[in-house]
Amino acid sequence: xxxxxxxxxxxxxxxxxxxxxxxxxxxxxxxxxxxxxxxxxxxxxxxxxxxxxxxxxxxxxxxxxxxxxxxxxxxxxxxxxxxxxxxxxxxxxxxxxxxxxxxxxxxxxxxxxxxxxxxxxxxxxxxxxxxxxxxxxxxxxxxxxxxxxxxxxxxxxxxxxxxxxxxxxxxxxxxxxxxxxxxxxxxxxxxxxxxxxxxxxxxxxxxxxxxxxxxxxxxxxxxxxxxxxxxxxxxxxxxxxxxxxxxxxxxxxxxxxxxxxxxxxxxxxxxxxxxxxxxxxxxxxxxxxxxxxxxxxxxxxxxxxxxxxxxxxxxxxxxxxxxxxxxxxxxxxxxxxxxxxxxxxxxxxxxxxxxxxxxxxxxxxxxxxxxxxxxxxxxxxxxxxxxxxxxxxxxxxxxxxxxxxxxxxxxxxxxxxxxxxxxxxxxxxxxxxxxxxxxxxxxxxxxxxxxxxxxxxxxxxxxxxxxxxxxxxxxxxxxxxxxx
Amino acid sequence: xxxxxxxxxxxxxxxxxxxxxxxxxxxxxxxxxxxxxxxxxxxxxxxxxxxxxxxxxxxxxxxxxxxxxxxxxxxxxxxxxxxxxxxxxxxxxxxxxxxxxxxxxxxxxxxxxxxxxxxxxxxxxxxxxxxxxxxxxxxxxxxxxxxxxxxxxxxxxxxxxxxxxxxxxxxxxxxxxxxxxxxxxxxxxxxxxxxxxxxxxxxxxxxxxxxxxxxxxxxxxxxxxxxxxxxxxxxxxxxxxxxxxxxxxxxxxxxxxxxxxxxxxxxxxxxxxxxxxxxxxxxxxxxxxxxxxxxxxxxxxxxxxxxxxxxxxxxxxxxxxxxxxxxxxxxxxxxxxxxxxxxxxxxxxxxxxxxxxxxxxxxxxxxxxxxxxxxxxxxxxxxxxxxxxxxxxxxxxxxxxxxxxxxxxxxxxxxxxxxxxxxxxxxxxxxxxxxxxxxxxxxxxxxxxxxxxxxxxxxxxxxxxxxxxxxxxxxxxxxxxxxx
Numbered sequence: 014x015x016x017x018x019x020x021x022x023x024x025x026x027x028x029x030x031x032x033x034x035x036x037x038x039x040x041x042x043x044x045x046x047x048x049x050x051x052x053x054x055x056x057x058x059x060x061x062x063x064x065x066x067x068x069x070x071x072x073x074x075x076x077x078x079x080x081x082x083x084x085x086x087x088x089x090x091x092x093x094x095x096x097x098x099x100x101x102x103x104x105x106x107x108x109x110x111x112x113x114x115x116x117x118x119x120x121x122x123x124x125x126x127x128x129x130x131x132x133x134x135x136x137x138x139x140x141x142x143x144x145x146x147x148x149x150x151x152x153x154x155x156x157x158x159x160x161x162x163x164x165x166x167x168x169x170x171x172x173x174x175x176x177x178x179x180x181x182x183x184x185x186x187x188x189x190x191x192x193x194x195x196x197x198x199x200x201x202x203x204x205x206x207x208x209x210x211x212x213x214x215x216x217x218x219x220x221x222x223x224x225x226x227x228x229x230x231x232x233x234x235x236x237x238x239x240x241x242x243x244x245x246x247x248x249x250x251x252x253x254x255x256x257x258x259x260x261x262x263x264x265x266x267x268x269x270x271x272x273x274x275x276x277x278x279x280x281x282x283x284x285x286x287x288x289x290x291x292x293x294x295x296x297x298x299x300x301x302x303x304x305x306x307x308x309x310x311x312x313x314x315x316x317x318x319x320x321x322x323x324x325x326x327x328x329x330x331x332x333x334x335x336x337x338x339x340x341x342x343x344x345x346x347x348x349x350x351x352x353x354x355x356x357x358x359x360x361x362x363x364x365x366x367x368x369x370x371x372x373x374x375x376x377x378x379x380x381x382x383x384x385x386x387x388x389x390x391x392x393x394x395x396x397x398x399x400x401x402x403x404x405x406x407x408x409x410x411x412x413x414x415x416x417x418x419x420x421x422x423x424x425x426x427x428x429x430x431x432x433x434x435x436x437x438x439x440x441x442x443x444x445x446x447x448x449x450x451x452x453x454x455x456x457x458x459x460x461x462x463x464x465x466x467x468x469x470x471x472x473x474x475x476x477x478x479x480x481x482x483x484x485x486x487x488x489x490x491x492x493x494x495x496x497x
Numbered sequence: 498x499x500x501x502x503x504x505x506x507x508x509x510x511x512x513x514x515x516x517x518x519x520x521x522x523x524x525x526x527x528x529x530x531x532x533x534x535x536x537x538x539x540x541x542x543x544x545x546x547x548x549x550x551x552x553x554x555x556x557x558x559x560x561x562x563x564x565x566x567x568x569x570x571x572x573x574x575x576x577x578x579x580x581x582x583x584x585x586x587x588x589x590x591x592x593x594x595x596x597x598x599x600x601x602x603x604x605x606x607x608x609x610x611x612x613x614x615x616x617x618x619x620x621x622x623x624x625x626x627x628x629x630x631x632x633x634x635x636x637x638x639x640x641x642x643x644x645x646x647x648x649x650x651x652x653x654x655x656x657x658x659x660x661x662x663x664x665x666x667x668x669x670x671x672x673x674x675x676x677x678x679x680x681x682x683x684x685x686x687x688x689x690x691x692x693x694x695x696x697x698x699x700x701x702x703x704x705x706x707x708x709x710x711x712x713x714x715x716x717x718x719x720x721x722x723x724x725x726x727x728x729x730x731x732x733x734x735x736x737x738x739x740x741x742x743x744x745x746x747x748x749x750x751x752x753x754x755x756x757x758x759x760x761x762x763x764x765x766x767x768x769x770x771x772x773x774x775x776x777x778x779x780x781x782x783x784x785x786x787x788x789x790x791x792x793x794x795x796x797x798x799x800x801x802x803x804x805x806x807x808x809x810x811x812x813x814x815x816x817x818x819x820x821x822x823x824x825x826x827x828x829x830x831x832x833x834x835x836x837x838x839x840x841x842x843x844x845x846x847x848x849x850x851x852x853x854x855x856x857x858x859x860x861x862x863x864x865x866x867x868x869x870x871x872x873x874x875x876x877x878x879x880x881x882x883x884x885x886x887x888x889x890x891x892x893x894x895x896x897x898x899x900x901x902x903x904x905x906x907x908x909x910x911x912x913x914x915x916x917x918x919x920x921x922x923x924x925x926x927x928x929x930x931x932x933x934x935x936x937x938x939x940x941x942x943x944x945x946x947x948x949x950x951x952x953x954x955x956x957x958x959x960x961x962x963x964x965x966x967x968x969x970x971x972x973x974x975x976x977x978x979x980x981x
Binding site for chain 1: 531533534535538539540541542543545546547549550566567568569570571572573574575578590591592593594595596597598599600601607608610617620621624625636640641643645657659
């Protein structure tokens, strides 16, 4: 990333004309994040970080409600540890940042900055787990990780990012699979009900699974430009890491056995998803459940004598709508109401409250929804009842709009010609049959740049018929898309 | 740190006989943290991390209540940036871990893993701040940092640690000094009222101040072995970083001026302070405000027919004392009540609730304080009223005990002979006069290993008389101690 301050003046590009520029500009204009002198790393500014804190709190509550506890493991991973699991290191080695010196001393062994923590956690689980009584281990970590990506974009793909990574250990394969799917469900619940983004839960193909996993599941979301975004992943690790890190337990039958493990994570990438799933030509649209500011009050007056009563009414409203409401009044005298409307719409604030002299007389306010600018007048005395209901309505409307957008851009396709045409002209999700052969998967990607996002857990139809690409007998129903 | 599992069997050493071994053993036995294969880095286990989460929540609330917002800056700092402030880099260079390679590529410029974030944040503030209207900037960051220490101890001194670092920017020197002292006050309030550790707020001497600061303040605590621990620091950075990172603003008078900055931080070191300020021969003692578990229920029965009624009463109590109480029932059938008493005392749980057959008959429970094992019988019907009061009492008693311990170990000293004798035989804080000369400070450290912890803000007496070491005219009253 480099400095591009000139892009912040003038009109925000229309997302339907240049989605990519719209995306990076709206991030910088809304002060969600900024470029830094560190290659591929961004600074998450207070407005963006407040969003992340709200997301963290809502997800952390779900992670704890399903019996997990948080812990913290080292940032650095000795090279010898990382190399123990062959597939794992092959998957991550090209992206690892290496610490080779400390002070003036050259280190005997290189340390990787964690690209993910299976290796270092595996080494500790091998010490901590001894008996079936120690199981299950249900630990989550909130942390930063580094993956040295060649091409980066704020939130979507950055060298450093913030995430949570769950690492659990179980007695049996069944329990591990149950946990893997439980956490996929937690992600779906969190992303749909808090971020208002509908997702498709499904299994990844062999070629797309996590390096070292037995099976990878993901939740896949559709952005407003028709591209897909992997919003979270949950891995059944089988016994791969147990064998290389020697994580065993004495079972009730007295036998020593290898454990079964899972890992699962979502990251600050979800902020990218939030921006691209909901935003429009005026800027960001944040769902109330995670919006850093849910309601912004814009006091309005022309004549000097109106200033005082309007500001008094503003204070009365603030006194009625205290935390946990996230509400602010924009009382900056140097800006016009019109400028403020644009600014707070651009920043995605879900509700605007206008208070002018006439509202003061009527003891009411005007509430305007960011999503569609619908207005309603609410008596100040009824705000405490109306505002929570309105926030819930807006939350639902934002989800419904995203669901409609996905429905309009989901195409069941039965012929290869149609597949190519849809991917060229419309993008979106394609639902099609697939023979299960990796060669076909690669050919499709090669010819259309679309990949199999997942093999959906809920199949809308029977899997009978020919593979969309080779015509052979289909084994799977797959969701295809061009992806971020 | 290396593996030393043998130390975990047998009796916990008495802290008065071997405080250092007691410290590391109690950490591992209580599963607060464990050694890892990464030199000088520990894993913070769920019980220790829950403590940190409670501390974070209570401090974060105070940081936000004083107008600050959180943000996140890159982990890596380009070498050229770190080197801009000469004193700063000289202070941190020996402890910096360097990233020199990524994937298979050697980097053109080395990156430091942040030992602290003044440099990277300074580079961004220089972009973000333009006018007096942008000030003050009041940003805090919760993050991990690395300082490659030669000798490490869990929580007290580790290569990687977790902390918060505030970085604020102001128009005037006065505002910066006010902020520096305000945050020192926030730390004192947090540490005394939540961690129950009394602290002395004061200014650091020139030789002990932060590399690059104008003035450093700290809060200093006394551990039960008579050693001091710096519990938090707050720096007035003056314009040092503003000048090297070119952080300027256009003031109301139209002139472009350098900003004034502060930074302040506390870290997971505070967990070490908590252990060493309160623990005893039975193990940890946690104040209720931050204890991961505030109350542990131990159900007691001998005859099989008593099991069911006792467990039912346990459930009734759990139903009455729901979250935010942090309460657990230890219903493990394979352990005796006596074993559980020892275990939960060792883990520092402030209140134990015993429920036996007779308690069930009387519809009451027995509550036992960890601090002094005082017991009281409380009717189940009165628990909801008694428990919060009892938790407050215990919180206060733990603080009072630490305050007594500090009073008993604080020595006003007027002669050099007495200074040496106290430091040899008793340790603790010594209050003495000092001429203000760094040569005297060094000589004292050389001869006694005691250092000036701070020049206290509240001076118990007038500064008139001779310097404790050289006999010259005193300029300061200083608090001396051997320190962690």
